[in-house]
Structure formats: C-alpha cells, structure tokens
Amino acid sequence: MIAPVDTQTLPALENLIDEQFTTPELDRHNHIFNANTDEPLQAQFSCSPAQIERALTAADNAYQSGEWENTPAAERADVLEKIADELQQTDYAERISHADAVTTGAIIRTTRKMAQLVPLVFRQAAHFIRAGGLEQRLPGPRGDVEYFRRPWGPALLISPWNGPTAIGSHKIASALAAGAPCIMKPSEWAPHSAIIMAQAIHKVGLPKGTFQLTCGNRTIGSQMVEDDRIKAISFTGGLAGGRAVARACADRFVPTQLELGGNNQLVVLEDADLDKAAEGIAYGLTNLNAQWCRALGRVIVHESMKQTLLDKCLERLAGIRLGHSLDEASDMGPMVHRGQYDLVLSEIERLKSKGGIPLSSTPLSDLPGYFIAPTLLDGCSPADTREEIFGPVASIHTYRTEAEALALANGTALGLAGYVYGEDEARAFAFARQMRTGGVKINGYSLLSLGHNAPRGAWGLSGIGEEGHTQSIEFFTGARVVGVSPQDALGGY
Ligand code: TXE
Helix, strand or coil: CCCCCCCHHHHCCCEECEEEECCEEEEEEEEEEEECCEEEEEEEEECCCHHHHHHHHHHHHHHHHCCCCCCHHHHHHHHHHHHHHHCCCCHHHHHHHHHHHHHHHHHHHHHHHHHHHHHHHHHHHHHHHHCCCCCCEEECCCCEEEEEEEEECCCCEEEECCCCCHHHHHHHHHHHHHHHCCCEECCCCHHHHHHHHHHHHHHHHHCCEEEEEECCCHHHHHHHHCCCCCCCEEEEECCHHHHHHHHHHHHHCEHHHEHHHHCCCEEECCCCCHHHHHHHHHHHHHHHHHHCCCCCCCCEEEEHHHHHHHHHHHHHHHHHEEECCCCCCCCCCCCCCHHHHHHHHHHHHHHHHCCCCCCCCCCCCCCCCCCCCEEEEEEECCCHCCCCCCCCEEEEEECCCCCHHHHHHHCCECCCEECCCCCCCCHHHHHHHCCCCCCEEEEECCCCCCCCCCECEECCCEECCCCCCCCHHHHHHCEEEEEECCCCCCCCC
C-alpha cells in the first residue's frame, strides 16, 4: 500500500530566522518533484538577500552575546537531550522519512531508519560534551593547564539532497554541542527534514539566534559563505560547490570541513567468497539508490573470477524490486530529479561509446519517474572511470597481481571509501591498509560507519577534514589553553 503524496503531506517551505518562522520570499521558478512520478510537488522558494542578512545579523548577535557558548556543557547537553526527546515522538520520524522518500527517491524503509536515528545523533553529541569532551586539564610546569575548546563563531551548515536527514542532523547536533550559533542551509531539492528538525528545536527553545534555518539554493549559500560573520563552514556536496567554499574561505582562514564525492572501489581478492562479494556489490549499487558518497564506483576482481562474479551479481540484481519509494516492498527507488537522471544515463552512454558493455538484470519500474536499473559496465578502460557518477553504475576491472589491484584501487583522485572481500582477514586487512582512502570495510557493505568512534576521513578530492562523532564537534571549535607560567625565558627548562 503506497501512501498518497500531495503537497499537504510535505511541510511548507519555511525559514527559521531570528526565532521567527517565515516564508522564503524569492520564487526561483523551479520545483521539487515527486521522484517516482515526475510530478511537481512544491515551488522551490528561496530566501531573499534581505532575509539572509537578517539571519547573519541574528547569528552574529547570538555569538557576540556569548549566551550559548557560556552555557555550561552539562546544561547544553540537557538542551540537546530535550531536542532528542522531542524528535523521538514518532510523528517526526514519519514526516521526515516520508518527505525524504518522495523527494530524494530513497526507499521508505531506509529513510525511516535514518529518521529514527536522529534523536540518537543529538544524544551522542550531548554525551560527548557532558563527559567533558571539550574541557580538559593537562599537567603544566606550575600546576594544571586548562585546555578547552570554544566555538570559532557562527557556523554555516550546508547539506546536499542525498541523506539530508543523517547529514543535516549530524551537522546541527555537532555545532550546537560545540556552543556555536549555526545557520542550516539544506539542499533546495530536499529541505523538508531540516524544516521538521527546526520545528522540534524551536519548540525546545535555544537562546535567540542560536539555531536558524534558511531555505534556498547555491545563491543564498554563496551569500553566506562569503560573509565575514560566518566563522566556520561544514559543507557536504559536490566538488564544484566544495571548491567554491574552499576558495571563499581561503582569504579569511575560515575553517572548512568539506565532505565531497567518492568513486569507491570494491576489491575482490582471490580467496573471496564470491556470493558475499556479489551481495556487497548489489548493496553498493542499490543502497540509497547509489546516490550516496560511499556507493560503489569500481569493482576490481582477479581476472580468473570475473565471469563467475558477474553471473552472481546479475542473478542478485534480477531479484531487486525497483519501484515506488513509498512502497514498503521496494528495494530501490528512482534518482532524485531529472537532471541527475539525465546525468547518470549520459555517463552510461559515454562509457558505452568508449567500449563499455552495460550489464543489468533488474526489471525497470513502469512508473514515469527517474528509474535507472543498477548497471555494471564491463570492458571500460580504467582511464575512463576515474570520476564519480553518483548513481547506480559501476565499472568492473580485472587484475592479475595484487600490486595491479592496488594500483587500480588507488587510481583515482578521490578517496572516501573502499571495500575489500577476502576470506583471509589478515590478508584483507594488509591490502586495505594500503588503500589511500578514508575508510575500508572488509567483507561487508553498510550505510553505517565502521564504529561508534571511527572518524570518516576524506582523501584527495573527496574533501578536507574528518567527520565523526567527536571530530565534527571539535571542528566547530578552536583550542585555548590557560595556565600559570614560570617567569623565565625558557620556561624552566
Ligand atoms: O550537491 P551540490 P548536490 C556529493 C556528490 C554529488 C553531490 C550531489 O559528489 O555529486 O554531492 O549533491 C549548496 N556555495 N555528495 O547536488 O550541488 C547546495 O545548494 C554555497 C557527497 O546536492 O554541491 C546544496 O545545499 N552553497 C557526499 C549543497 O551545497 C552551495 C554526500 C550541495 O549541493 C554552493 C552527498 C556554493 N557555491 C553528496 N554550491 C559526501 N561526501 O558525504 C552548491 N551549494
């Protein structure tokens, strides 16, 4: 049974600026679409420059007042817990998961799980600061030295359309835990979960101007990125946006955390269980419809095993139910919007024109939305598969020696995630350690991080900085140390 979708079921677009919910003023003449049916759902209204100015002023005022920054960590943690309690009400998760599924095409079973994790994200941030994560005492030459971390100032949080809830909640909870006033700018294609979270945060209440939400596209993003009052930027999105942010931040030395794309390699070692590897490949091509920065980009397999692996993959992919994202029975949904759909199809065409042979076995949905069957491309030259596609398409390459496999695995300028399949775990670890990428999962493919405290690193063009439980909170802060000093030139040495 598919829930009905109309504009009533999506929250209206609204900003939260200086404690007021307001309507974005500018009509950009674009629409958010139902990814399943290609029907327009809502106009993409955007903040006006004057609305952005009000948000920046309010964020700066909040920072200058110091109220949130100087609220003791335990009390900030209490507020974060209250936000988590509020978001725990089932209505929030249902509204968020419904909106994310319709607008991004990710299936409801996945968006529901993501939405249900949101309270936990706020609780984990609360736990970190309550446990003294931002305040330590270190031994010094004249007694203890205080080492504490304080927010750089107002933070800008920019999120993409894919995984908007997981990415958005992580940024918001981390900035607030750090004591930073923050402005959230969600993607113009999937702003609803941020709006729903803003409603919960507003209900709990924070000092004036501490949390704000602005709706709109990259135009308002750039206006805020370039503003002197923004003192830290956490950006998740594409390479072009990431570069624009990095350039704008360079002159002012504004700390930036950039999590960009990936072209993630899955290496099948000679002793791999091919059923397991095929299952991993199917996950990599279908989880979040492969519109995910850690989705599969390249499969690297020993030449003697390629055909058996491909047969097993196609057998699995034949059983994938590609369908309406609100249908509980679907395993995979459509691409987010027509632009992304066209882009992915044009990448398949480009690789075909270079000799690639597309292989797919998943029956297409007969809905008029942006559906693409997960596709493996055989016969491509590695030189043609260096870039991210950001869709359910992966190329398959063969090796004869592990040195060749490693060269292929490290053969792109991106370095976000890798996957290694091999039954001898010690050998798989040894291989994985040499992959120049933020994280490597062995014998498994999952949307979740490798461990509670494991950072998510980004190498090369995949970004700058590390995200994670602790790392993302620390990112919004700078170190300060205060202590009693010896009164001599070399400090007593
Ligand atoms: O990105 P965009 P999208 C990457 C992935 C993919 C892309 C898709 O590589 O290609 O993101 O997401 C705002 N100044 N990842 O299309 O266009 C924009 O309005 C200020 C990687 O959304 O870069 C939106 O809010 N803001 C990933 C956000 O940036 C700007 C996970 C992202 O938009 C801007 C998800 C500018 N110059 C996607 N340009 C990961 N590594 O985790 C754009 N925006």
